[in-house]
Amino acid sequence: MNTVKLRIRRYLPDSGQAYWQEYQVPAGPDETVLSALLYIREHLDSTLAFRFSCRYKHCGLCGMEINGRARLACLTRLKAENTIQPLPKLPVIRDLVVDRQVITSLLDGIRASWQEGFQPGGKVLEPPGRRRLAACNECLCCLSYCPGYQGESSFGGPLVFARLAWYFLHPADGGDRPLEAIGLGIHRCQDCPGCRCLRGIPVFREGVRPLLAAAGIGHAG
Amino acid sequence: MDVVCLGGGGAAVAAAVTAARLGGRIALVSKEPVGYGDTRISLGFTLYPNPAGGDSPEALLADLLVGGEHLNSLQLTELIALKAGRAVEMVEEFGHLYRRDREGNISRVVFARSGGHRISRTLSCPPGGGVAIANALRAAVQGLVVSRTDLRHAGVLVMEETVACRLLLREGRIAGVVCLDLARGETVVLECGALVMATGGAGWLYYPNTDCTRGATGDGYALAAEAGAELQDMEQVQFIPFGFTHPSSIRGIHIGEPSIAGPRGVLKNGEGKVVLADLHRMTRAAVTRVMALELQAGRTTPHGGLWLDLSGNLQEADGRQLWEQSRQRWAMDCVRRAYGERAYRWEEPWEVVPTSHYCMGGLVTDAHCATRVPGLYAAGQVQGGIHGANRLGSVSLAEVFIFGEIAGREALAFSRRHGCPASGTYGEEIQAVDKLFGRRGEETPVAVKGRLHRLMWEQVGLMRHRAGLLSALAEIARLREQAAQTRVVPERRYNPEILDVLELSRMLDVAEMITAAALLREETRGAHLREDFPEPVEALGTKNVVQWMENDRLQTGWREVKAV
Ligand SMILES: Cc1cc2nc3c(=O)[nH]c(=O)nc-3n(C[C@H](O)[C@H](O)[C@H](O)COP(=O)(O)OP(=O)(O)OC[C@H]3O[C@@H](n4cnc5c(N)ncnc54)[C@H](O)[C@@H]3O)c2cc1C
Ligand code: FES
Numbered sequence: 001m002n003t004v005k006l007r008i009r010r011y012l013p014d015s016g017q018a019y020w021q022e023y024q025v026p027a028g029p030d031e032t033v034l035s036a037l038l039y040i041r042e043h044l045d046s047t048l049a050f051r052f053s054c055r056y057k058h059c060g061l062c063g064m065e066i067n068g069r070a071r072l073a074c075l076t077r078l079k080a081e082n083t084i085q086p087l088p089k090l091p092v093i094r095d096l097v098v099d100r101q102v103i104t105s106l107l108d109g110i111r112a113s114w115q116e117g118f119q120p121g122g123k124v125l126e127p128p129g130r131r132r133l134a135a136c137n138e139c140l141c142c143l144s145y146c147p148g149y150q151g152e153s154s155f156g157g158p159l160v161f162a163r164l165a166w167y168f169l170h171p172a173d174g175g176d177r178p179l180e181a182i183g184l185g186i187h188r189c190q191d192c193p194g195c196r197c198l199r200g201i202p203v204f205r206e207g208v209r210p211l212l213a214a215a216g217i218g219h220a221g
Numbered sequence: 222m223d224v225v226c227l228g229g230g231g232a233a234v235a236a237a238v239t240a241a242r243l244g245g246r247i248a249l250v251s252k253e254p255v256g257y258g259d260t261r262i263s264l265g266f267t268l269y270p271n272p273a274g275g276d277s278p279e280a281l282l283a284d285l286l287v288g289g290e291h292l293n294s295l296q297l298t299e300l301i302a303l304k305a306g307r308a309v310e311m312v313e314e315f316g317h318l319y320r321r322d323r324e325g326n327i328s329r330v331v332f333a334r335s336g337g338h339r340i341s342r343t344l345s346c347p348p349g350g351g352v353a354i355a356n357a358l359r360a361a362v363q364g365l366v367v368s369r370t371d372l373r374h375a376g377v378l379v380m381e382e383t384v385a386c387r388l389l390l391r392e393g394r395i396a397g398v399v400c401l402d403l404a405r406g407e408t409v410v411l412e413c414g415a416l417v418m419a420t421g422g423a424g425w426l427y428y429p430n431t432d433c434t435r436g437a438t439g440d441g442y443a444l445a446a447e448a449g450a451e452l453q454d455m456e457q458v459q460f461i462p463f464g465f466t467h468p469s470s471i472r473g474i475h476i477g478e479p480s481i482a483g484p485r486g487v488l489k490n491g492e493g494k495v496v497l498a499d500l501h502r503m504t505r506a507a508v509t510r511v512m513a514l515e516l517q518a519g520r521t522t523p524h525g526g527l528w529l530d531l532s533g534n535l536q537e538a539d540g541r542q543l544w545e546q547s548r549q550r551w552a553m554d555c556v557r558r559a560y561g562e563r564a565y566r567w568e569e570p571w572e573v574v575p576t577s578h579y580c581m582g583g584l585v586t587d588a589h590c591a592t593r594v595p596g597l598y599a600a601g602q603v604q605g606g607i608h609g610a611n612r613l614g615s616v617s618l619a620e621v622f623i624f625g626e627i628a629g630r631e632a633l634a635f636s637r638r639h640g641c642p643a644s645g646t647y648g649e650e651i652q653a654v655d656k657l658f659g660r661r662g663e664e665t666p667v668a669v670k671g672r673l674h675r676l677m678w679e680q681v682g683l684m685r686h687r688a689g690l691l692s693a694l695a696e697i698a699r700l701r702e703q704a705a706q707t708r709v710v711p712e713r714r715y716n717p718e719i720l721d722v723l724e725l726s727r728m729l730d731v732a733e734m735i736t737a738a739a740l741l742r743e744e745t746r747g748a749h750l751r752e753d754f755p756e757p758v759e760a761l762g763t764k765n766v767v768q769w770m771e772n773d774r775l776q777t778g779w780r781e782v783k784a785v
Contacts, residue, residue: 012712013714014406028469030468041717047716049715049716053253053435055471056471059257061254094712108363110363111364112316120310120311121309123324123326124318131349131353134356136356138256138356
């Protein structure tokens with residue numbers, strides 16, 4: 001068993017202290033950043049705050065910045081040295097825990113409305129793109145890769161646009177999603193090369209582009 | 222508040238949305254964000270009756286009762302058999318769409334029929350599985366959100382990452398709940414006319430030998446029992462046969478249930494001897510039983526499991542098709558990652574170990590989801606009785622919506638009928654939580670949690686016996702003392718130790734329930750395996766283990782299965 005080093009950004013909101021802390025953790029070859037964080041919590045320092053829930057790629061709660069990139073801790077193999085910070089662009093609550101409220105309050109603004117006659121369980125053709133968007137696990141990592149998103153509430157960003165498109169592409173959607181997309185600043189996506197999703201969901205192709213087209217905003221690509 | 226719904230998974234959201242749509246003022250209080258919990262990480266397989274395939278409520282009921290070895294509470298099982306189609310309808314109403322065929326009709330193509338169902342009656346929803354359903358839950362709530370300043374209107378006040386710590390009673394009925402808002406570090410009292418408990422199961426007691434999410438610490442069983450509710454069948458903990466043995470970061474993570482073995486998959490012990498063939502139609506309990514015996518005898522693989530050998534399937538055309546389909550399942554990429562390319566192709570066997578997955582036991586309710594505490598309702602995994610001694614695949618995602626809807630509606634009706642109890646101050650209950658911050662002590666709560674996890678797996682896990690259960694009860698009492706002496710840093714905001722200490726005390730309560738129930742049932746039935754009583758005892762086949770609190774002490778006894 002080898003020992004690896006983790007350099008972790010700490011922030012304690014009660015005192016306002018922010019600093020780097022180093023931990024040495026024993027780790028087998030297939031261990032992940034999440035298992036190292038759990039080791040720290042269980043054996044070295046139980047005050048370290050981070051989110052996780054499923055331990056393997058499903059829930060999306062363990063998004064953080066690992067060695068300079070936004071990743072899921074439970075899917076990232078440990079290296080000899082690891083630098084870990086909270087996801088960028090989002091307010092930090094404590095240590096590696098960011099405030100998800102910024103995104104959830106945008107999502108709360110989107111409301112379902114089905115056209116009359118929509119029959120749950122009945123005959124309906126779902127565009128395949130919508131099914132892919134439905135697999136978004138809200139890990140928030142896309143926000144760190146988005147060139148346009150800076151944490152402001154006037155711009156939706158990939159996650160919110162993916163969700164908006166999930167409504168828009170429902171065959172019985174009764175909302176005015178292009179108008180909402182414009183309200184959320186989708187014009188900023190016009191000249192963007194595209195979104196990056198850790199799950200490989202084609203957010204731009206299946207989500208942003210149809211919304212742009214419906215809103216009458218041209219896109220070069 | 223008319224109704225408080227505790228939880229953030231399918232059951233809690235179904236209850237909250239139902240009650241809010243009926244005009245109720247609802248609070249949805251969830252330890253994790255809304256849409257999290259086991260609902261989110263499920264595979265999304267949902268029960269949907271198949272009349273064209275010969276299905277009927279009677280056929281479904283028969284399968285559920287046989288699967289549950291008749292420990293089921295008949296009126297609840299009948300209800301789910303009758304209303305089974307409602308779950309898919311609700312989830313689609315929330316915005317999710319199950320897979321369709323080319324014409325746009327619901328598609329019934331599934332990977333494999335899960336064990337215990339004699340008819341194929343399950344829908345699948347790749348690629349998102351439970352995440353797609355969870356996103357629809359969030360969407361359903363989104364449309365109804367009200368803010369803290371807007372409480373006079375119908376709708377849902379969402380309180381995420383907020384832990385329910387204590388139910389409040391007044392005039393012999395539910396009056397509210399004390400919660401801790403983790404991010405703010407503030408205790409909050411929510412007063413209400415009725416409450417729906419929908420906090421999910423307790424699989425995390427067995428961490429890392431579990432495929433459940435970290436919030437599944439059984440809080441709801443303990444909170445409700447403390448308030449006076451009864452529990453049933455707590456010894457019935459489902460271990461799904463196939464979980465990963467290693468690497469340690471994914472120990473216990475879900476690989477699948479018996480149906481994934483296909484027609485020619487076999488289980489071999491560590492010596493390479495076939496211990497089970499033709500298992501793909503068997504129930505989870507039946508397969509786990511065979512595995513537990515081999516593990517007990519020490520005939521294990523290098524990482525303490527058995528070999529699941531699927532290579533036989535590759536010899537036949539339908540088996541290869543099965544492999545093609547199985548590749549779409551989310552666990553398969555994890556198999557590749559953990560066990561390598563040849564294992565992924567089924568050319569090499571996998572090491573598998575049963576992993577804690579679901580609690581069949583839970584709160585005793587009537588067909589309105591009402592517990593015996595006036596104003597306290599329960600739905601979802603926290604509710605008992607529906608599955609008896611064993612749960613069949615895809616039925617949980619039906620129960621959470623069907624009973625969630627009933628609980629939401631009935632709780633609101635109760636609240637309207639009786640109004641909210643007079644307002645109280647509850648200083649003592651708030652103080653009990655507040656004083657935990659900054660408590661001095663020897664060790665951390667997470668260290669005691671670790672001891673409890675190990676104890677549950679070793680003594681109250683797959684295979685149980687009297688001496689082990691008795692020593693577990695004594696050890697739980699010692700761990701309680703240790704838990705009371707743990708230290709907590711004083712910081713208020715998002716203090717992880719405060720969550721540890723709150724969960725630990727609930728986990729200890731539930732550990733005691735499971736152990737005491739397991740001790741009483743001196744037979745092997747369903748998911749409950751006794752080394753010292755390896756056979757079912759006929760006289761116990763018509764009895765549920767029932768538990769309740771009396772003067773702060775857990776009581777355990779028998780009751781005849783409710784035949785209606
Ligand atoms: C890996 C896996 C795969 C599965 N696949 C399937 C499947 O394909 N089909 C099927 O039918 N079933 C499946 N199941 C089972 C099914 O997913 C669950 O039984 C079901 O989703 C439980 O729903 P629930 O709403 O009762 O609880 P959960 O979805 O677990 O939600 C419980 C919620 O309560 C919250 N909570 C807990 N304690 C507190 C507290 N003190 N205060 C406030 N909130 C609290 C939690 O944070 C969580 O949000 C699977 C389970 C697992 C683990
Ligand atoms: S812990 Fe769930 S995605 Fe990492």
